[in-house]
Amino acid sequence: MSVTQPDTTLPLGSIAVAQPSWLRRALRGLRTFVRRSPMSAFWACIAAAIIFMAIAAPALAPNNPVRADFRHMTKPPSELHWFGTDQIGRDTLSRVIYGSRASLTVAAGAVLLGTTLGAIWGLACGYFGGRFDIFSQRIIEFLQSFPDLILAMAIAMALGAGMGTVIVAIAVTRIPFGGRVIRAVVQSLKELSYVEAARGLGASHMRMMARHILPQCIAPYLILATTHLGVAIIIEAALGFLGVGIPPPTPTWGNMLADSLNAGLVPPWWLVLFPGVAITLTVLAFNLLGDGIRDALDPRLRGAV
Amino acid sequence: MYSYIVRRIAFGAVTVVGVSIVVFFVLRVLPGDPLVAIFGPEGFTKLSPEQRASYMAQLGLSDPLVVQYLRWIGDILSGSLGHSFFRSESVAEMIARRGPLTAEIAALSVVLSWLVGIPVAIISALRPNSIGDNVSRFLSILFLAIPGFWLAMLIVLVLLFGLGYRAPLANVAFFTDPLANLQIVVGPAIVLGLGQAAYIARMARSSLLEVVREDYVRTARAKGLNNRLVIAFHALPNALLPVITLSGILLGFVLAGSIPVERAFGTPGLGYAMYTAVSERDVFVMQNLVFLYSIVFVLLNITVDLASAWLDPRIRYR
Numbered sequence: 001m002s003v004t005q006p007d008t009t010l011p012l013g014s015i016a017v018a019q020p021s022w023l024r025r026a027l028r029g030l031r032t033f034v035r036r037s038p039m040s041a042f043w044a045c046i047a048a049a050i051i052f053m054a055i056a057a058p059a060l061a062p063n064n065p066v067r068a069d070f071r072h073m074t075k076p077p078s079e080l081h082w083f084g085t086d087q088i089g090r091d092t093l094s095r096v097i098y099g100s101r102a103s104l105t106v107a108a109g110a111v112l113l114g115t116t117l118g119a120i121w122g123l124a125c126g127y128f129g130g131r132f133d134i135f136s137q138r139i140i141e142f143l144q145s146f147p148d149l150i151l152a153m154a155i156a157m158a159l160g161a162g163m164g165t166v167i168v169a170i171a172v173t174r175i176p177f178g179g180r181v182i183r184a185v186v187q188s189l190k191e192l193s194y195v196e197a198a199r200g201l202g203a204s205h206m207r208m209m210a211r212h213i214l215p216q217c218i219a220p221y222l223i224l225a226t227t228h229l230g231v232a233i234i235i236e237a238a239l240g241f242l243g244v245g246i247p248p249p250t251p252t253w254g255n256m257l258a259d260s261l262n263a264g265l266v267p268p269w270w271l272v273l274f275p276g277v278a279i280t281l282t283v284l285a286f287n288l289l290g291d292g293i294r295d296a297l298d299p300r301l302r303g304a305v
Numbered sequence: 306m307y308s309y310i311v312r313r314i315a316f317g318a319v320t321v322v323g324v325s326i327v328v329f330f331v332l333r334v335l336p337g338d339p340l341v342a343i344f345g346p347e348g349f350t351k352l353s354p355e356q357r358a359s360y361m362a363q364l365g366l367s368d369p370l371v372v373q374y375l376r377w378i379g380d381i382l383s384g385s386l387g388h389s390f391f392r393s394e395s396v397a398e399m400i401a402r403r404g405p406l407t408a409e410i411a412a413l414s415v416v417l418s419w420l421v422g423i424p425v426a427i428i429s430a431l432r433p434n435s436i437g438d439n440v441s442r443f444l445s446i447l448f449l450a451i452p453g454f455w456l457a458m459l460i461v462l463v464l465l466f467g468l469g470y471r472a473p474l475a476n477v478a479f480f481t482d483p484l485a486n487l488q489i490v491v492g493p494a495i496v497l498g499l500g501q502a503a504y505i506a507r508m509a510r511s512s513l514l515e516v517v518r519e520d521y522v523r524t525a526r527a528k529g530l531n532n533r534l535v536i537a538f539h540a541l542p543n544a545l546l547p548v549i550t551l552s553g554i555l556l557g558f559v560l561a562g563s564i565p566v567e568r569a570f571g572t573p574g575l576g577y578a579m580y581t582a583v584s585e586r587d588v589f590v591m592q593n594l595v596f597l598y599s600i601v602f603v604l605l606n607i608t609v610d611l612a613s614a615w616l617d618p619r620i621r622y623r
Contacts, residue, residue, distance in 0.1 A: 020532065022391065087529070127578055138319070138323065140321075140322055141320055142320060142323035142326075142327050143327070144596075145320050145324045145599050145602055145603050145606075146324070146327075146559075146595070146602065147557055147558050147560060147561030147562075147599075147602055148561070149558075149561040149562065149564065149565075150560075150561045150564070150579075150595055150598050150599070151331075151595075153564070153579075153583055153595075154328070154331045154591065154595050155331055155335070157332075157586060157591065158331050158332050158336045159336070160336070175352075176320075183348065194509060194614070215433050230449075230490045234380040234452050237452055237455075238452065238454065238467050238564075238565045241565050241568070241569075242456055242565055242580055242583055242584070243580075243583065243584045244583055244584075256457060257454070257458065258482065260458075261458075266462075266465060267458065267462065269462055269466070272455075272458050272459065272462055273459075274457070276451075276452065276455035276459070277456075279452055279455065280447075280450050280455070281450075283449075283450035283451075283452075284446065284447065284450040287446065287449060287450055288446065
């Protein structure tokens with residue numbers, strides 16, 4: 001998170017240090033973050049571990065997550081299969097590890113896509129105002145008139161199953177948030193004197209937006225993106241559970257839980273417990289990390305985003 | 306106040322029309338060919354051109370989109386809502402049969418969320434940063450992260466293994482058999498209620514902490530009033546305003562949340578019907594249910610706005 005800006009806002013004490021490099025500045029920022037909010041730092045580590053798990057899934061998973069093993073069907077946790085096996089003998093631990101890939105890819109993709117589109121839209125609305133703004137606000141209101149899970153379900157069903165469609169479906173539900181927040185930020189920025197000065201000097205619309213308004217939107221954008229990761233993960237899991245997420249055999253936490261209901265009259269406890277714990281831990285980590293980032297970047301936004 | 310009400314309702318009407326266009330666009334225009342949505346890509350390729358044409362004509366899908374849209378609106382206004390592609394029951398009948406159960410779940414969950422959330426918030430706010438505060442804050446953060454449908458599955462499992470109990474699966478109206486009805490409703494209501502309670506506790510805590518600093522609270526204390534009375538009669542009523550707004554908005558999200566939760570419990574409510582419609586790719590049922598849910602959502606938002614304007618005169622004059 002190194003926003004390269006001229007060093008005009010450094011506190012007095014650090015002027016003695018000869019021109020710190022961006023790396024050193026980032027490290028110092030990190031140190032302050034850890035000291036100020038050790039809890040967030042702890043959960044940041046958990047989040048980092050989960051991201052690592054997703055990247056290194058092939059190395060970490062003890063078994064192939066999609067290979068059926070008909071000698072070990074629906075077996076409870078044992079030394080061979082720590083988290084047990086499902087009804088066609090696939091190793092639950094490996095599936096949980098691989099499930100993090102789907103979950104994180106969808107959440108990150110959806111939040112980046114949705115928040116970015118919303119932010120650009122909000123930037124345009126806030127900057128130009130007028131009829132375009134009024135019209136856009138109506139459309140955003142229409143989008144916000146759906147509970148987000150229902151809109152995501154409808155879009156995912158209409159477009160057909162697949163990772164891309166799930167990302168798009170969740171991204172659409174994130175657009176209004178980005179739009180509203182960034183629009184409000186831009187509207188308040190527009191009144192500031194340095195922006196007016198730039199306008200007075202004859203800066204073009206593009207230059208105004210890119211040089212003077214956009215940099216101020218970075219912090220709210222990052223905060224929005226991180227705080228919505230958790231919601232995106234839960235929606236992805238719910239879509240998978242309802243059968244409109246990423247289709248099997250790709251393991252996701254949501255479709256693992258859905259599968260466990262098909263395993264017989266009574267779902268085996270290990271097929272229910274572990275994917276759910278994975279969802280909860282991941283959402284918890286990203287939510288608390290998001291709170292920490294929000295407090296570090298802009299304490300005024302507490303409760304606003 | 307009246308001009309505010311009229312304005313709010315007029316905006317609501319515009320929103321409902323806009324929402325119907327969004328629903329139609331998403332479910333009927335986006336898939337390209339509606340038959341692809343109904344039969345799935347593989348099933349669609351197996352159909353012969355004559356079959357496709359006959360299905361299209363039978364379902365009224367060969368008309369221009371505008372005509373289809375207007376016919377759908379006509380269906381809604383006449384109250385029939387069309388038929389499921391797979392079942393004989395009309396969508397209106399299905400809503401009438403299953404809707405009450407989901408409404409009951411939603412209402413009960415709101416009551417539960419207040420019963421749990423407000424006391425927790427009071428405990429937290431009275432002694433900020435005490436053990437009780439930290440425990441309840443952690444619990445609310447935890448319940449924000451637990452997916453409701455997973456909690457539902459866990460509850461079903463624990464009841465089944467611990468007590469050998471399973472809630473009845475048949476849909477029973479409250480007035481024919483209250484006990485059986487409650488057994489169906491309580492599980493989903495608890496799960497959804499706890500999820501909302503987490504939000505409510507968080508909001509009520511921060512709102513109470515702000516209100517406690519106000520002058521009138523200090524005055525009430527200064528005149529020697531018992532601390533409990535100060536909290537109960539001076540601080541709490543003022544702190545609850547944002548909580549009421551939040552609770553109304555949450556109720557809308559509960560309707561969506563009840564879809565996976567009803568699926569996990571096997572509750573025969575409207576949420577389960579939505580799940581069935583999605584898994585059968587029943588575009589027509591889905592279209593009507595999504596529209597119904599969003600109308601309820603819009604109505605809830607209007608009610609919340611009007612209620613907070615009524616409770617807080619400052620909002621009306623903005």
